[in-house]
Amino acid sequence: MIKIRGLNKRYGDFDALKGIDLDVARGEFLVVLGPSGAGKSTLLRCINRLAEPTSGEVHIDGQLAQPSGASLRALRRQVAMIFQHYNVVPRLSVQKNVLTGRMGSLPSLLSWLQFFPRKDVDIARECLRRVELQDKAELRTDTLSGGQKQRVGIARALAQQPKVILADEPVASLDPKTSRTVLNYLKQASRELGITVVCNLHQIDYAREFGERIVGVSGGRIVYDGGPEGLTDEVLRKIYPGLDECDSHSRSSTAATAIPAPALRPLELEEAGA
Numbered sequence: 001m002i003k004i005r006g007l008n009k010r011y012g013d014f015d016a017l018k019g020i021d022l023d024v025a026r027g028e029f030l031v032v033l034g035p036s037g038a039g040k041s042t043l044l045r046c047i048n049r050l051a052e053p054t055s056g057e058v059h060i061d062g063q064l065a066q067p068s069g070a071s072l073r074a075l076r077r078q079v080a081m082i083f084q085h086y087n088v089v090p091r092l093s094v095q096k097n098v099l100t101g102r103m104g105s106l107p108s109l110l111s112w113l114q115f116f117p118r119k120d121v122d123i124a125r126e127c128l129r130r131v132e133l134q135d136k137a138e139l140r141t142d143t144l145s146g147g148q149k150q151r152v153g154i155a156r157a158l159a160q161q162p163k164v165i166l167a168d169e170p171v172a173s174l175d176p177k178t179s180r181t182v183l184n185y186l187k188q189a190s191r192e193l194g195i196t197v198v199c200n201l202h203q204i205d206y207a208r209e210f211g212e213r214i215v216g217v218s219g220g221r222i223v224y225d226g227g228p229e230g231l232t233d234e235v236l237r238k239i240y241p242g243l244d245e246c247d248s249h250s251r252s253s254t255a256a257t258a259i260p261a262p263a264l265r266p267l268e269l270e271e272a273g274a
């Protein structure tokens, strides 16, 4: 479903992604694990062209992703995104937020008028049912908790009826119990609807629990690609080069382990006066 070849992304003189090759199968739930600054978000953003790759190719369902035009619009319809900070419109109702996932499929006038045909309302309702928020459909979204807002984010992504969902640290702002609930909804939707999910995570424990396949990214390169059972201490040291300096308890604890060790680039070090 996703085929990436020789993907490089350079910001100024900094290489954020260095020669990424990756294939993700239809319906696969892939977790991308890595420390802060590793290049996880950049990878997702190059897949849906929110960031323009410096070189390399991304194919979605056999189609080469193009930087603009009709082909870009088609790509964006097929690839939905879920964000760390939910990106919901607070003053809109829950259902209206989910319906925004249908906008790419509507004629532009209807979309501009925010007029949604019955069929689209039914799709939105069904997506809300999947994340068990059907009872909240008419509420303003800013009355929901963080976990519920993220479930709205999932429902909106599902309403788009995409082939691929890119989830950029979808549980980074949530407590462990809520995080597991949200990841369960996402995984269940992927399994039942055959959607390919690429989910960026900081937390090793969630990656082990939810990732069928885990790609470890460090310094803009893939340093691990395999199952959760392969996440040995040696592999984790490759993904998180500073891991030995961290509290060793945190790796084996049952609580979710987040290691957002910042990988500062030279410019930032200079700015920090180092």
Ligand SMILES: Nc1ncnc2c1ncn2[C@@H]1O[C@H](COP(=O)(O)OP(=O)(O)OP(=O)(O)O)[C@@H](O)[C@H]1O
Residues within 6 Å of the ligand: 011, 016, 034, 035, 036, 037, 038, 039, 040, 041, 042, 043, 263, 264, 265
């Ligand atoms: N628009 C940009 N301009 C300049 N540098 C950028 C830009 N976006 C990202 N970077 C740099 O590229 C590197 C990778 O960033 P990216 O956000 O992809 O990492 P990440 O693994 O997703 O980190 P985090 O987990 O903290 O979100 C970082 O060093 C970051 O500072």
